[in-house]
Amino acid sequence: METVDLVLRKYDGRPHRRVTGRLLGTDEFGTWIGTPRGTRVHFSYGLRRIEKTRQDAVRLLPHEGWWMAMFLAEPSRSEIYCDVTTPAERNGHEFTVIDLDLDLIRFRSDGRVVIDDEDEFERHRHRFGYPDEVVTRATGAARDLHRALAGDTEPFAGHYRTWMSRLAATAAPVRRRRRP
Secondary structure, three states: OOEEEEEEEOOOOOEEEEEEEEEEEEEOOEEEEEEOOOOEEEEOOOOOEEEEOOOOEEEEEEOOOOEEEEEEOOOOOEEEEEEEEOOOEEEOOEEEEEEEEEEEEEEOOOOOEEEEOHHHHHHHHHHOOOOHHHHHHHHHHHHHHHHHHHHOOOOOOOOHHHHHHHHHOOOOOOOOOOOO
């Protein structure tokens, strides 16, 4: 199975996060990337560090839309974690997005949906000079995601479980791709 890198940058171009996953496939919702438990995530923004994922996850990069979603296996308290981002761009084995700070989380226990990091969005909006169109797209994406997550509509209702099953069939953590 093909390995790919998912690269998140901040609006000023600085690296933020990088994770190598398995390209599971594409469907009507977008491209699905699997990251088994124990996959390394490289953090570059702020303190540089490497962490290992605590549970299996599948990530969805939509065909269109200013977001990406991560669906987490149990025992995570969060069922779904969405980053508001620019649309993903693919270059070979690498998908890159600009993280626009806003996050949405749906909790497993009660289905509650929260918007996180609105304060960070406001700070970075001014610091990095987000153009009006970026602000409009980001806040619109957060609003639409909140509605979809709270309404339990696809791909957030249960469709992701198919992709989680495919990931489970692949087993071991993914090693970071070596750059050519």
